[in-house]
Amino acid sequence: MTGRIKDKVALITGGAFGMGAETARIFAAEGAKVAIVDILDDEGPKRVQEIESAGGVARFWRLDVTDDAAWAAVTAEVVKAFGRIDILVNNAGVSGSKYEDPFDETGWRTLMSINVDGVFYGMKHVVPIMAENGGGSIVNLSSISGNTGQNNIHHGYNASKGAVRTITKSAAVRHARQGIRVNSVHPGLMPPMRTSGATADPVVRQKMLARVPMRRNGRADEVAKACLFLASDDASYITGSELHVDGGYLAS
Numbered sequence: 001m002t003g004r005i006k007d008k009v010a011l012i013t014g015g016a017f018g019m020g021a022e023t024a025r026i027f028a029a030e031g032a033k034v035a036i037v038d039i040l041d042d043e044g045p046k047r048v049q050e051i052e053s054a055g056g057v058a059r060f061w062r063l064d065v066t067d068d069a070a071w072a073a074v075t076a077e078v079v080k081a082f083g084r085i086d087i088l089v090n091n092a093g094v095s096g097s098k099y100e101d102p103f104d105e106t107g108w109r110t111l112m113s114i115n116v117d118g119v120f121y122g123m124k125h126v127v128p129i130m131a132e133n134g135g136g137s138i139v140n141l142s143s144i145s146g147n148t149g150q151n152n153i154h155h156g157y158n159a160s161k162g163a164v165r166t167i168t169k170s171a172a173v174r175h176a177r178q179g180i181r182v183n184s185v186h187p188g189l190m191p192p193m194r195t196s197g198a199t200a201d202p203v204v205r206q207k208m209l210a211r212v213p214m215r216r217n218g219r220a221d222e223v224a225k226a227c228l229f230l231a232s233d234d235a236s237y238i239t240g241s242e243l244h245v246d247g248g249y250l251a252s
């Protein structure tokens with residue numbers, strides 16, 4: 001443990017599984033008290049146990065990120081338990097390959113609701129808490145899909161991650177004087193999401209890999225470490241920026 005975010009309080013959405021869980025693990029190892037929020041009632045407590053066994057501090061709260069009232073209740077409980085919130089990682093999301101038809105309307109609503117409303121509500125409820133404490137750092141999970149089109153992804157995924165990219169810049173400008181930094185992280189080809197459809201298929205993934213200059217998948221810890229950098233004081237003059245963790249995909 002090097003303590004890069006020692007004694008900070010970090011709330012991580014979708015922190016019970018995948019990259020959010022890895023971010024929770026690394027943040028706790030770097031000294032943060034971690035509030036894991038997710039809809040996975042079985043996985044959440046397991047992540048807390050793992051972090052505690054490694055000597056870290058974490059707690060789990062059930063939170064559906066699309067639920068405004070639940071955000072109000074859970075953020076109040078986190079402040080009661082840990083005293084404040086210094087870091088928010090808006091990581092919860094649903095995959096763009098869950099729906100095959102790019103015009104599937106349920107897909108559009110679900111993607112916009114979880115991927116965009118979730119980030120909006122997270123910032124709505126956490127910004128005032130951070131502002132009252134003199135500042136904080138928000139990291140929003142966008143994607144390479146927020147910067148470019150893809151021919152095997154629902155239109156709503158690209159639209160939702162593009163919205164995350166620009167709301168990040170909007171919030172960075174608006175809340176800079178409250179001491180709040182807001183940045184986005186853009187993973188490329190990572191291990192499949194829980195909700196991945198075609199993009200979890202090894203044949204499809206092989207074709208996608210051919211477009212990645214580094215010719216390999218990213219790992220969850222490589223995204224978590226980018227989140228750690230932006231969350232920490234090492235990034236003290238960085239706000240409104242986007243960090244591509246994509247093996248060179250967007251540069252090619």
Ligand SMILES: NC(=O)c1ccc[n+]([C@@H]2O[C@H](COP(=O)([O-])OP(=O)(O)OC[C@H]3O[C@@H](n4cnc5c(N)ncnc54)[C@H](O)[C@@H]3O)[C@@H](O)[C@H]2O)c1
Nearest residue numbers: 014017018019038039064065091092093143187190193194
């Ligand atoms: N895996 C990839 O290839 C990839 C690439 C680029 C960006 N991303 C983005 O990174 C983030 C994390 O992705 P991942 O690969 O870890 O996905 P994942 O599916 O493994 O994990 C997502 C987590 O979010 C939670 N979640 C989903 N809906 C929720 C809701 N309504 N309320 C609360 N929690 C909810 C899930 O339960 C899960 O724990 C997502 O925003 C995703 O869009 C992923």
